[in-house]
Amino acid sequence: MRILFNSAIVAALAMGAAFALAPDAFAASCCGGGSSSSLILPKFAKSMIDISVDSEKYYGYWDKDGKYLTDPPGSDLRQYRLNLGYARRLASRWQASLVVPVVRNQNKYANSNSENSGVGDTVISLWYETFDDVLCLWKVKKLSDLKPAIYLGTSLTTPTGVSPYDGVSSSFDVTGRGLYRLDASLLMDKTIYPWNVSLLYSYGIHFERPVNREYGSYVEPYQKDAGDRSLMTLSGGYTHFMESMNTLTGTLAYSDLKENSGTINGDSDPATGLRKRSVAFTLAFSSFDKDWIYKLNYNHAIQQDNWGESFPVTDIVTVGVTHVFR
Amino acid sequence: MYFARFLILTLALMIGACGETMDDMRASGEDKRVDTNTADAGSQDSITTNDFTLPDIDNSPFNLYAKLTEYDAVVLYFTMWCPICDSHMSHLKSSVAPDFDNALFVVVDFVSGSVENAKTSASASGYRNNSPFTIIADADMGVTNQYHGTMGTTVVIDSSGKILMNEDYKTGNELRGILEAL
Numbered sequence: 001m002r003i004l005f006n007s008a009i010v011a012a013l014a015m016g017a018a019f020a021l022a023p024d025a026f027a028a029s030c031c032g033g034g035s036s037s038s039l040i041l042p043k044f045a046k047s048m049i050d051i052s053v054d055s056e057k058y059y060g061y062w063d064k065d066g067k068y069l070t071d072p073p074g075s076d077l078r079q080y081r082l083n084l085g086y087a088r089r090l091a092s093r094w095q096a097s098l099v100v101p102v103v104r105n106q107n108k109y110a111n112s113n114s115e116n117s118g119v120g121d122t123v124i125s126l127w128y129e130t131f132d133d134v135l136c137l138w139k140v141k142k143l144s145d146l147k148p149a150i151y152l153g154t155s156l157t158t159p160t161g162v163s164p165y166d167g168v169s170s171s172f173d174v175t176g177r178g179l180y181r182l183d184a185s186l187l188m189d190k191t192i193y194p195w196n197v198s199l200l201y202s203y204g205i206h207f208e209r210p211v212n213r214e215y216g217s218y219v220e221p222y223q224k225d226a227g228d229r230s231l232m233t234l235s236g237g238y239t240h241f242m243e244s245m246n247t248l249t250g251t252l253a254y255s256d257l258k259e260n261s262g263t264i265n266g267d268s269d270p271a272t273g274l275r276k277r278s279v280a281f282t283l284a285f286s287s288f289d290k291d292w293i294y295k296l297n298y299n300h301a302i303q304q305d306n307w308g309e310s311f312p313v314t315d316i317v318t319v320g321v322t323h324v325f326r
Numbered sequence: 327m328y329f330a331r332f333l334i335l336t337l338a339l340m341i342g343a344c345g346e347t348m349d350d351m352r353a354s355g356e357d358k359r360v361d362t363n364t365a366d367a368g369s370q371d372s373i374t375t376n377d378f379t380l381p382d383i384d385n386s387p388f389n390l391y392a393k394l395t396e397y398d399a400v401v402l403y404f405t406m407w408c409p410i411c412d413s414h415m416s417h418l419k420s421s422v423a424p425d426f427d428n429a430l431f432v433v434v435d436f437v438s439g440s441v442e443n444a445k446t447s448a449s450a451s452g453y454r455n456n457s458p459f460t461i462i463a464d465a466d467m468g469v470t471n472q473y474h475g476t477m478g479t480t481v482v483i484d485s486s487g488k489i490l491m492n493e494d495y496k497t498g499n500e501l502r503g504i505l506e507a508l
Binding site for chain 2 (some may be wrong): 070073161162
């Protein structure tokens with residue numbers, strides 16, 4: 001049976017967005033390192049392992065005009081992702097990371113069900129820290145104390161997942177988008193205990209690729225490109241210090257993801273271009289030495305008009321743990 | 327060094343475990359079409375389609391061959407009422423259908439499972455009224471399987487029953503070219 005399921009393709013499309021939109025709940029645990037939005041090492045740490053599980057449920061979609069529409073009656077579309085992340089310090093100001101998602105799609109429609117699993121698209125990142133010292137502080141004594149921790153990063157999304165342009169005959173097996181994307185990112189983070197605020201901005205370009213196959217059938221070759229993508233995430237958090245000096249941090253975040261229209265053989269592809277705005281709340285428990293962080297994140301898309309365009313409306317619950325090696 | 331090893335090992339494992347991975351990582355533009363035979367549905371430039379009858383969302387029977395006697399072509403678009411389908415259908419509605427009165431544009435709902443659900447989906451998506459499309463419900467997916475249809479599959483059948491196109495909807499230009507040549 002060769003069926004293309006809604007969630008399989010849009011989930012593959014959304015995957016990069018979802019990961020970027022799901023804060024890793026590392027805010028305010030860092031003292032000049034770490035991030036609420038990305039897999040970033042704290043200052044002076046040698047390496048870090050981050051493992052998280054996303055549970056994403058679909059609640060319809062926004063059409064191209066931003067109107068919120070429900071999914072067909074009787075449908076229940078879900079995606080689960082196991083995200084395996086590793087970050088490593090390369091030099092005092094340089095670090096790199098790798099995130100590999102393993103994706104499981106569970107889609108139910110009124111007349112059919114499907115389940116499938118596979119590796120998703122892998123993200124390799126390189127970050128540069130513009131500072132040498134810890135910039136988190138308890139009290140502002142001079143103007144320079146307000147200087148934020150600034151990170152400059154670049155990420156390459158590699159199409160290690162299975163896309164519609166692979167040899168698969170069923171969308172059950174689709175776990176990736178099939179395109180390389182290069183992002184440049186700017187992250188500014190400031191912690192004045194117990195408060196934290198951060199801003200992430202990323203701009204990404206896709207690389208045009210040839211396509212000679214769609215869902216297992218060879219087609220007349222053409223060139224396909226997706227549009228440029230931008231992501232802005234603003235977050236603010238509060239850290240509560242327990243008597244044991246363990247910390248509990250709550251973070252609120254707002255994200256705005258936009259991708260321009262792509263092309264097929266240079267002509268505008270009407271099925272591309274998207275926008276998603278969402279809010280997220282993260283609760284993170286950190287050990288007193290900040291070597292272990294346990295996190296719970298809820299990313300919510302507003303089920304109303306004009307909060308997105310041509311994109312599924314989903315809620316994502318993420319549970320994860322991070323271990324930092326000093 | 328540990329990171330580099332981890333990176334190389336991970337990528338090697340992924341690539342090794344999933345042969346399809348390389349298809350995307352080293353995308354090919356080589357034309358490998360040999361025979362587009364699509365079994366019982368027929369193929370481009372070669373096979374005449376089989377007939378079928380399905381109910382539309384008003385529960386009236388839609389018979390392909392009967393419609394082919396009324397139009398120069400029937401265009402089938404397979405939808406699952408998703409963002410991509412919506413974009414395609416919107417483009418089809420605004421940029422293609424108005425220019426071809428000699429063609430009948432038919433949307434095939436292959437996920438709703440019943441006429442009633444298909445009607446609900448069409449209404450929710452704004453295609454119940456003032457739509458250029460005839461919407462039919464393929465509850466058991468028989469017709470979808472006949473054409474190896476998926477989300478976005480677009481099939482053009484001329485009045486002789488010949489399948490002129492059976493592929494994903496792209497920019498609409500390829501569809502326009504076929505309809506203009508009728």
